[in-house]
Amino acid sequence: xxxxxxxxxxxxxxxxxxxxxxxxxxxxxxxxxxxxxxxxxxxxxxxxxxxxxxxxxxxx
Numbered sequence: 001x002x003x004x005x006x007x008x009x010x011x012x013x014x015x016x017x018x019x020x021x022x023x024x025x026x027x028x029x030x031x032x033x034x035x036x037x038x039x040x041x042x043x044x045x046x047x048x049x050x051x052x053x054x055x056x057x058x059x060x
Contacts, residue, residue: 007032014037033045038051039051
């Protein structure tokens with residue numbers, strides 16, 4: 001049986017204090033991290049980042 005190892009992780013509220021520590025650890029362990037947060041620029045350390053104002057997302 002082949003083992004599946006997850007390597008891609010999305011972090012919501014990536015520009016928050018706790019998420020910053022989580023992202024740093026994930027990157028150090030070799031994960032491909034995509035961050036979503038309120039700020040325009042990527043200050044999170046994630047490989048990719050998108051601005052996503054969660055207060056304006058329909059359905060939340």
